[in-house]
Amino acid sequence: MHGTEAPSAWISRWSHLVPPGGGVLDVACGHGRHLRWFAQRGHAVTGVDRSAEAIAAVATLGRAVEADIENGPWPFAGEQFDVVVVTNYLWRPLLPQIVDSVAPGGVLLYETFAAGNETVGKPSRPDFLLQHGELLRVCTGLHIVAYEDGYTDRPERFVQRIAAVRKPPDPSALPARYPLDATG
Numbered sequence: 001m002h003g004t005e006a007p008s009a010w011i012s013r014w015s016h017l018v019p020p021g022g023g024v025l026d027v028a029c030g031h032g033r034h035l036r037w038f039a040q041r042g043h044a045v046t047g048v049d050r051s052a053e054a055i056a057a058v059a060t061l062g063r064a065v066e067a068d069i070e071n072g073p074w075p076f077a078g079e080q081f082d083v084v085v086v087t088n089y090l091w092r093p094l095l096p097q098i099v100d101s102v103a104p105g106g107v108l109l110y111e112t113f114a115a116g117n118e119t120v121g122k123p124s125r126p127d128f129l130l131q132h133g134e135l136l137r138v139c140t141g142l143h144i145v146a147y148e149d150g151y152t153d154r155p156e157r158f159v160q161r162i163a164a165v166r167k168p169p170d171p172s173a174l175p176a177r178y179p180l181d182a183t184g
Contacts, residue, residue, distance in 0.1 A: 007037040008087050010111045014146060014163035015083070017107045017178060018043070022082025025101055027069070028089035032058035038083075048075060069094060082106045088113065090128050095138045104168045108142060110135060114149060116158035135162040142166050145178045 006012075011034055018024070024038045029047030035058050039045045045062035048069060049055055055066040067075045070091050080103035090112050102108045115131050118124035136147060142164035149160045165178060 005033045007034050008111055010148075010161045010163075011085060011087065011109050012037065013181075014107070014109055015041075016181075017145065017163060017165060018083040019105060022106070023103075025076065025079075025081040025084045027084065027086045027094075027098060029058060030054050032061060034085050034087065035061045038085075043083075046076075046081070076101055080104075080106065084108050084110075086110045086112065090130060092127075099138060099142065102142070102164075102166045104166050106166050108139065108162065108164045108166075110164075111159060111161040114158045114160040116151065120156045120158065129158075130160040135160050139164040143176070143178070146180070 015038070021042050021044070024035070024043045024045045026032070026034050026045065026047045029035055029049050031054050032047060035045045035047045039061045046065065047055070047058045047062070048065040048067055050066065050068045052066055055064045058064045065075050069075070074094065074097045079101065081101055082103055083106060084098055084101050086098060086109070088111070099108060113123055113129050115126070115129045117129055123129060132149060136144065139162055144162065144164050146163040147161065151158050165176070167176065
């Protein structure tokens with residue numbers, strides 16, 4: 001059943017960077033596998049998707065917003081979240097709004113298909129494939145904790161992934177410690 005699959009290993013691996021109880025925005029949330037996962041851990045969750053069916057499936061978890069974010073206004077103007085999650089979705093015109101939606105001290109967890117995927121399956125159109133280093137360029141101004149750009153065979157695909165933190169605005173603060181694993 002959609003929405004009951006395990007969360008992305010990338011999302012679960014880096015979720016320890018999210019402040020306890022922090023607010024979550026899942027962009028193009030689908031049937032809510034990441035919303036469910038974060039809600040079960042005590043986070044206030046918000047999901048957005050253009051599918052009425054998907055939004056109905058996640059409505060009991062928290063705030064569920066049906067919106068065509070590719071053709072309409074960004075429904076979260078002026079809002080920021082402790083974590084913004086994006087998986088298997090790319091619409092380049094929204095990248096600035098997605099990054100701007102990360103609160104100070106908050107995290108961007110992004111994972112989607114990359115160039116090369118056209119050799120192994122769908123998506124195959126360049127419009128839906130990140131170019132080499134594209135997430136790094138999009139996240140200029142954020143602290144990059146982890147980044148991957150390559151191939152995986154489970155399932156077979158080319159992906160780009162990033163875990164990036166918006167530093168709090170206090171320049172006198174000690175350097176933040178972003179553990180590279182949940183046990184550290």
